[in-house]
Amino acid sequence: MVVMKSLHTKPENWITALVVILLLTASQVVIAKSAAGALKKMDRNGDGRLSYDEWRKKRIFKRIDLNGDTFLDVSELKRFFGEPLEGDLAQVLPDSKTISAIRRSKFDDPQDLKDKGLVPTGLYPVWPDGIGCRGIDETYAMDYSHKRPKEAYHGGVDLPAPFGTPVLAVMDGEVVALYDAADSNPRGVEVVIRHLPEQSGLPLYLYSRYTHFDRLPELVIGQSVRMGDILGETGNSGILGCELKGRPCRGRTRRPALHFDILYSDRPEYYDTGSVLIPVNGNWMDPNALYRNSMPVDTESMKALPASEKAVSIAYKQTDGGVFPADSKAIWPYACWKK
Known part of the structure; x- marks a missing residue:
């Protein structure tokens, strides 16, 4: 009451009090x-x-x-x-759009991954007559929305193979990430290898990612690998779409397969969140584009190719150990065989 009386009798105090209140309010806004x-x-x-x-x-x-x-x-x-x-x-740290596009969590914007190249290109692999290779059954950027709780697209290609089939490093490179997320992520157990421009022959930093191993391969971060080295064995780890949606899976299981994808950037830096590796300025690449062995590799350029150029001849390692063509810098992640 004394204060109120003082303010009432001294109008200038009202002004002082008002200024103080405004300053405090403004400081809270700045703080926030x-x-x-x-x-x-x-x-x-x-x-x-x-x-x-x-x-x-x-x-x-x-x-x-x-x-x-x-x-x-x-x-x-x-x-x-x-x-x-x-x-x-x-x-x-990558920019927020790159993080959203590659992390692809339930709260990320699907438009970001499209802007970063995760849209169909129409490319497909081919091999010489008389050679058998493991093909793709789920294609790059196919609509996965029916398998996920939100709009989603396939970030790579799936190559089915029997349990235990050796998975090969597609290029020389360095192991930069290993994730054991069999019970928490659709990708399951994953290996990420980084490839320098001189290793791929392209003026880019590439990241090849291999998932669904049944157990963590005997690799260590920083380990160098050579093209054709065995990384691990084909498995089927990772949670299913029905589990993501919170629905009963009714005995459903994932077939054994390799999920294979490629990220690329014009910058060497990358950021490991602990569950996903995100290149600075990273983009999605249709893995088939890698085997064209030339620039450009971006999705829009691949989409724009005429139908006659959509088939991509894939270099491969044969089960007897030879690489074809012999001067290849990148091979298919499974060995091929003579029919």
Whole structure:
């Protein structure tokens, strides 16, 4: 009451109080719109990051949590608020569209993956007469929406083969990621190999990805592999579409097959979220395009090819050990045989 009386008798105090209120309100708005401010406002335990409980906008937490560690750190918050990253962080984190397109989580925009090249091209593999190779039964970018809880497209090609069939490294390269997600991800057990421009013969950094192994292959991060090396054996790991949808699978199982795909970038940096490797400025490539051995390889260019150029002659390693053509830099991920 004393304060109210003082303000009533001194009008200039009303102005002072109003200015203070406005400044406080403005500061809260600023706090809410910056990474540092969000930490200052919501980091209750002072550990320099935000947990799910501390973050107020629960609905978008997973979209911001790029590495999937269930915390939001400064770099993730800066990316969310559109702030520039400094030093190594600026080189490591891909842009949000690339993350969305390659991560392909339930909250990512399907248009992003289309913009990044995951649309059908019409390319298909062919081999010489008298040679048998394992072909594709589920094609690049085919509509998978009936298998997923949302609009979805096949990020690669599937090559069915009996359990235990050796899976081959398609090019010289380095193992950069290994994921054992048999019970949590449709891709299951996965190997990712990075290929330098001099290894592929293309002016790009390529990433070949091999999934559905039954167990984690005996490889280590940083290990060099040569084209034709055996990476592991064909399996059928990974959760099914019915499990993703929360529906009973009624005894359904996945056939043994290799899921094979290629990502590419004009930059060498990449970011490992812990469950998916995302190249900086990464794009999807129809794996068939790799075997054309020339630029361009982007989806729009492949779509635009005339029908007479849609068939792609595939280099391969034969079961007796020879590579055909002998000077090939990239081969099919399964050995072929004489009929």
